[in-house]
Amino acid sequence: MNEVIRIKGFTNETLDWKAWLDVVNIDGATPEQIEILEESHPKAKVSDYYLFLAHQPEILRQRSAAFNAIMYAPGGMPRAERELSTAVVSRINGCVYCASVHAQRFEQLAKRTDAIKQVFEEPRTAGTTAREKAIVQFSIELTERPDNISAQSIQALKDVGLSEAEILDLIHSVAIFAWANRLMLNLGEPVFPSA
Amino acid sequence: MVTGTTFNHEGRCMTTPPFYAAQTDTLDRILGLKPGSLAFDTRHQRAKVVDATQASEDLLLGAPIEGLPSSERLLVALLACALTPSSELREEYVQRLHAMNVPAPIIESVSQGKIDQLQDARLKQILSFTHTLITDPIKADKQALLTLKASGLTTPQITALAQLIAFVSYQVRVSAGLKALKAYGAQS
Incomplete structure (x- = not known):
């Protein structure tokens, strides 16, 4: 990360996250909990978030399977665009922690920060191209009014060149952040780096 | 465990993994997604993702979780679908609750998002959470x-x-x- 972005309470800085209830003590964790933490995330064993979710290891295993298959699977929608959509969802839901992580991932993949700055400033008009704008609009609509999504919403994505496989990846990315944001917002809080 | 072979709309053969079973996949069933259709073939x-979605539902709503009865968890799912809203999933969870003999007035209240009328204090607490x-996730706080802890729930139960x-x-x-992909596929 080269440039620090701080806009309207959102940032691309590396934040920490602190749980509001007791987390699993790694020294007392069962072999199953250790195995599932290791398959969930490279740093899960030192993360309050994953150690909280490890209270229900099988549920965490399936959540991580869905999350990793959606965000990292090859093919389909470019990964930078998946990150853009999750930054939009996190911005709309007010999840500062998730937004910071996925702002960084977008920057790593796309080698630019312009779209993320726009998302932090005003998500409803964000997007540097027609394709990005359509992805952003769909992400907002599926987050706020899933019952309004229709064939026309799909057509709007087709019109800017998304394939059906890419549209599926977009649906999944938006949906998995309805899930991720609610855990992050509800089980603890972000910790900002000390000045 | 069921294995099967389907063909996508380009005629390519796709072998589905061993966990997928058409009759037990909730979304394919309630949305009426069928092999050979654009929505089904794209999804699969x-x-x-298909497998982890269904496995998550099975763990969260079907499997036993100590101290959180299945009926209570289905009422949570029903309220979430009623508020979002999602008519297909709401109907699905209403039917499952009836099949478990949960009293109809409770199902009806939750299905309409009216949780103030419920008598059970613990259930009310869980549904208010x-x-x-669902409606305003940023308002979630430590309190x-x-x-929930004061209502008797343990941290593993709160995690679930x-x-x-x-x-x-x-x-x-x-x-x-x-559902939108299905509608798009039907008109294109």
């Missing part, structure tokens, strides 16, 4: 978790409850997206 190109997390509410938020959006 991401077979790992659900209401906040809400401490209140939070995962359940968050999962249904995901499931309703996957469902809405697939």
